Amino acid sequence: MKAVAVFPGTRETKIIERESPRLSEPDQVALRILDIGICGTDKEICSFAYGTPPPGDDYLIIGHESVAEVAEVGSAVSRLRVGDLVVPSVRRPCPHPECRACRSGHQDYCYTGDFSERGIKEAHGYMAEYVVDYERYMNPVPPDLRDIAVLAEPLTIAEKAIAQVSWMMRQRPPWNGPGTPGEERGKGLSALVLGIGPVGLLGAMTLVTAGFTTYVYSRERPPSPRIDLVAAIGATYVSSQTETFAGLAAQIGNIDLIYEAVGQSHFAMEALRVLGTNGIFVLTGVPGLQAFIEADPARLMRDMVLKNQVLLGTVNAGPEAFASALRNLGAFRRRWPAAVQTLIAGRYPPEQASELILGRPAGIKSVITFDGSPGSGA
Numbered sequence: 163m164k165a166v167a168v169f170p171g172t173r174e175t176k177i178i179e180r181e182s183p184r185l186s187e188p189d190q191v192a193l194r195i196l197d198i199g200i201c202g203t204d205k206e207i208c209s210f211a212y213g214t215p216p217p218g219d220d221y222l223i224i225g226h227e228s229v230a231e232v233a234e235v236g237s238a239v240s241r242l243r244v245g246d247l248v249v250p251s252v253r254r255p256c257p258h259p260e261c262r263a264c265r266s267g268h269q270d271y272c273y274t275g276d277f278s279e280r281g282i283k284e285a286h287g288y289m290a291e292y293v294v295d296y297e298r299y300m301n302p303v304p305p306d307l308r309d310i311a312v313l314a315e316p317l318t319i320a321e322k323a324i325a326q327v328s329w330m331m332r333q334r335p336p337w338n339g340p341g342t343p344g345e346e347r348g349k350g351l352s353a354l355v356l357g358i359g360p361v362g363l364l365g366a367m368t369l370v371t372a373g374f375t376t377y378v379y380s381r382e383r384p385p386s387p388r389i390d391l392v393a394a395i396g397a398t399y400v401s402s403q404t405e406t407f408a409g410l411a412a413q414i415g416n417i418d419l420i421y422e423a424v425g426q427s428h429f430a431m432e433a434l435r436v437l438g439t440n441g442i443f444v445l446t447g448v449p450g451l452q453a454f455i456e457a458d459p460a461r462l463m464r465d466m467v468l469k470n471q472v473l474l475g476t477v478n479a480g481p482e483a484f485a486s487a488l489r490n491l492g493a494f495r496r497r498w499p500a501a502v503q504t505l506i507a508g509r510y511p512p513e514q515a516s517e518l519i520l521g522r523p524a525g526i527k528s529v530i531t532f533d534g535s536p537g538s539g540a
């Protein structure tokens with residue numbers, strides 16, 4: 163079978179041919195891969211800044227944002243059948259008995275850092291025609307979401323973040339307006355998304371769906387399909403090239419929630435200064451190591467204490483986040499069918515993976531497909 167692999171030793175990314183994996187345990191499933199999304203993490207791996215092959219291999223099969231069809235099931239598989247669609251989760255638990263996160267199935271909160279991640283760290287990924295995996299890491303996908311389920315994995319970042327914010331909202335009385343139904347828990351509150359990449363845009367869709375008055379702030383200037391998408395979902399786009407953080411804060415009023423999806427420390431610090439009273443700041447971007455920046459920690463500390471602020475970092479996601487991501491994808495499509503269609507920039511054959519990963523993103527999310535004729539369904 164065909165797969166796309168990165169060779170850190172020779173600094174190459176290329177198509178490889180290898181034998182299709184076979185079921186070796188009764189609770190495994192064989193998957194026929196349909197779509198794989200590519201993202202900034204793949205770019206880091208293919209430019210050798212990140213990523214580790216499995217022990218004993220000199221290459222790593224990349225790909226972690228996937229949707230697949232179950233092709234074969236082991237004798238102990240009970241939830242899945244041949245033909246079912248699934249989105250696999252990415253992180254696998256560490257082996258340490260004392261890691262209470264991994265031992266309770268919450269490896270996204272792993273304490274030791276010795277987890278593996280398929281397509282990223284010490285485990286092969288999904289950019290291959292066939293993959294074998296355990297049933298317990300599979301998230302079932304309703305058939306009508308087949309063409310957009312590849313967005314579920316990147317959406318889980320927002321889902322995990324919003325689940326934690328919702329929990330905090332219930333504990334912070336002013337957020338919890340009287341009579342606000344659960345699904346509209348953000349009603350009357352404002353949210354600011356930093357960044358207009360796929361994580362930012364999916365975050366904005368999640369926040370609008372939760373009832374927040376949502377703003378998106380980034381460098382980009384119109385015309386841009388991303389800015390059009392922000393407008394199409396009923397959020398407001400503001401460019402950092404024409405408006406400062408102070409001006410933005412004056413426009414929004416009290417900023418209740420900031421959802422950071424850029425990974426730029428300077429930008430995030432500037433934003434923290436405009437976080438409102440009782441505000442929650444969620445960091446999801448992972449900055450590369452950058453030069454020292456000027457900061458004003460005394461002022462930040464004063465604000466955080468005197469304004470009851472929360473700073474929350476979040477990474478990866480568990481099964482609840484995958485389930486809510488798949489529910490929300492359906493909800494997004496019912497609400498904004500055209501906008502959701504534009505999220506997927508195009509579908510391309512695996513032969514084009516490396517140039518797409520390393521090149522400038524052409525649209526919003528590029529997808530490598532192993533399913534039938536390339537270029538279709540974009």
Ligand SMILES: [Zn+2]
Nearest residue numbers: 201202203227
């Ligand atoms: Zn990704």
Ligand SMILES: [Zn+2]
Nearest residue numbers: 256261264272
């Ligand atoms: Zn662990």
